Amino acid sequence: MARTYELKRRAERQGENRQRIIDAAIELHQEVGPQATTVSDIAQRARVGRVTVYRHFPDEAALARACSGHYLGCHPAPDTEGWAAIADPEARLRTALAETYAFHRSTEAMMTKVLAGPDDHGVLADYHAHWSRAADLLAAPWGATGRRRAMLRAGIGLALAFGTWHSLVRGQGLTDEEAVEVAVRLAS
Known part of the structure; x- marks a missing residue:
């Protein structure tokens, strides 16, 4: 019986260490960005050794996947299915942009930190795919075809982008509501 208890407690400690490593990496990614985050920094913040970090995450990609999965699980992107129920294209776009912003x-x-770095490891593939599908969903009810559809889709994709929101709100000093108005005008 004691052996089972010891194994269970060891597994709990391993799970706690793993979560502390993920939390530490997320905090550092948010503070200094993924490019400037080192395994030593993560280990120090998580109060574990570097070997423990590598035991749980053998490479940077594994750690990045765990971090992005946990972070996006705690901060889910807007649910596009609700947007599909809105028949009016402009009302759908306004709702989508308000939720997106x-x-x-x-x-x-x-x-701000994550998107500033190179996107070469593919950890953001699901994030970008979500916004691509959202742009397709928002362009569909306009009924545009050919080149007009491509341009409308591009405008909507641009309106949904974090960089667009950041430029309108932080760069131009607009409120989220004003940014939605500008983005709707530009996109449609």
Whole structure:
């Protein structure tokens, strides 16, 4: 019986260490960005050794996947299915942009750092795919075809982008509501 208890407690400690490593990495990614975050920094913040970090995450990609999965699980992107129920294209776009800009505001500290770096490891593939699908969903009810559809889709994709929100709100000093108005005019 004692052996089972010891194994269970060891597994709990391993799970706690793993979560502390993920939390430490997320905090550092948000503070200094993924490019400037080292395994030594993560280990120090998580109060574990470097070997423990590598035991849980054998490479940077594994750690990045765990961090992005945990972070996006705690900060889910807007649900596009609700947008599909709105028949009027402009009303759908306005609703989508309002929810998207609220999401961008809530994830600003992280996304400012993460999106500033190169996207060569693919950890953001799901994030970018979400916004690509959202742009397709928002362009569909306009009924545009050919080149007009491509341009409309591009405008909507640009309106949804974190960088657009950041430029309008932080760069131009607009409120989220004003940024939605500008983005709707530009996109449609």
